[in-house]
Amino acid sequence: MDSILVTGGAELRGEIPIAGAKNACLTLMPATLLTDDPLTLTNAPRLSDIRTMTVLLQSLGAEVSALQDGRVLAMSSHDLNSDRADYDIVRKMRASILVLGPLLARHGHAVVSLPGGCAIGARPVDLHLKGLEALGAQLELKDGYVHASAPGGLRGGVVEFPFVSVGATENVLMAATLTKGTSVLKNAAREPEIVDLARCLRAMGAQIEGEGTDTIEVQGVDALHGATHPVVTDRIELGTYMLAPAITGGEVECLGGKLELVAAFAERLDAAGIHVEETSRGLKVARKNGRVSAVDVETAPFPGFPTDLQAQMMALLCTAQGTSVLEEKIFENRFMHAPELMRMGAEIDVHGGTATVTGVERLKGAPVMATDLRASVSLILAGLAAEGETLVNRVYHLDRGYERVEEKLSACGARIERVQGQ
Ligand code: EPZ
DSSP, X not given: OOEEEEEOOXXXXXXXXXXXXXXXXXXXXXXXXXXXXXXXXXXXXXXXXXXXHHHHHHHTTOEEEEEGGXXXXXXXXXXXXXXEEOHHXXXXXXXXXXXXXXHHHHXXXXXXXXXXXXXXXXXXXXXXXXXXXXXXXXXXXXXXXXXXXXXXXXXXXXXXXXXXXXXXXXXXXXHHTTSBSEXXXXXXXXXXXXXXXXXXXXXXXXXXXXXXXXXXXXXXXXXXXXXXXXXXXXXXXXXXHHHHHHHHOEEEEEETXXXXXXXXXXXXXXXXXXXXXXXXXXXXXXXXXXXXXXXOEEBOSTTSBOGGGHHHHHHHHTTSBSXXXXXXXXXXXXXXXXXHHHHTTOEEEEETTEEEEEOOSOOBOOEEEOOSHXXXXXXXXXXXXXXXXXXXXXXXXXXXXXXXXXXXXXXXXXXXXXXXXX
């Protein structure tokens, strides 16, 4: 298992290109199952999760070719020969459940393994299942698999989500595009990845209105055709790299960044004393003056503060002046980075979904353990400004969501290298 070795202390200066969004690509790829025609995605990120989704789609008989060094994904599900998504693939990546809606809508049946939980929580998929049942799907749970069928096809209906779910919105939205009649998704997720999916589906001939709001209306069509679609910029990678100069001092321009993707996050950075400026090429970030100020953070569905940036923001607040309170409202166990940051000298008190961070002058480098994707990168951010060396172990978590992190950061002056595992 590889590790990442960071030697803290360097101020960062330079540019970081932001890639296409992992969480957009992971829902855009299953959309290929909705048509026989080729679907091509450009600006795709080169990540292990994308490779996992590729293997899953290929296991169903779809063709997926990674072209131009993985930046372009050329896909076709013309010759599907299976409707079964096996546990050994699904357990590696929960987003695999997103093949359920498209398979059901296009082929009238699907057998998809339940994903099981992960480090940050139980992460059930009940909203996905209830949403598809509201469109007429018949579902049966057997030996850890969802056996879904829609004899005579799905029919339009109203899907009322009891609370916001990104994945359930995506699954139901994709299914609704080929569902006879009108489907209305209420209390739908509003994330930019949902808007990006709707734009792609519309380019494929779907009739969708309201994406980006909490009510999405879909008129089903008989068939969708192919398209070529650019994956939207990754707002979580963007926010992550905006924090690098915030933590180290210096100034970094995140190329491709747009303020609208990270408005709530940027507002908290501004309150903490970090200057964010929109340029013609992206977002330029620098500290306004000396030490960062403590701020409170509460995660919420978009357009609120993203849960996927909570761990990274905590790394900044560990050395802020004053005490910060972070409320994690989306997942039940998303503070596993806290004990690792405390190994570096951070003062953090965790009670349930609340973490209270009392800023210290400076963290001290230490060997730490990555537990999940966003926790791993928060430890790297903390190591950038810590005194001495920080060795982050189990960086396979990191490679799921960040391409070439050591290259992007060392290009701005960070002292960071990948240490090959034993
Ligand atoms: C997506 O996960 C993202 N993953 C997550 O990013 C992100 O943290 C999350 O949305 C919230 O923004 C992808 O897009 C691949 P949810 P998803 O359904 O769809 C509960 C990362 O680091 N829930 O919005 O699984 C759930 O347990 C990952 O890139 C149910 O109870 O998130 C959670 O507490 C981590 N039943 C809350 O709702 C359901 O059927 C929000 O989950 C579905 C969800």
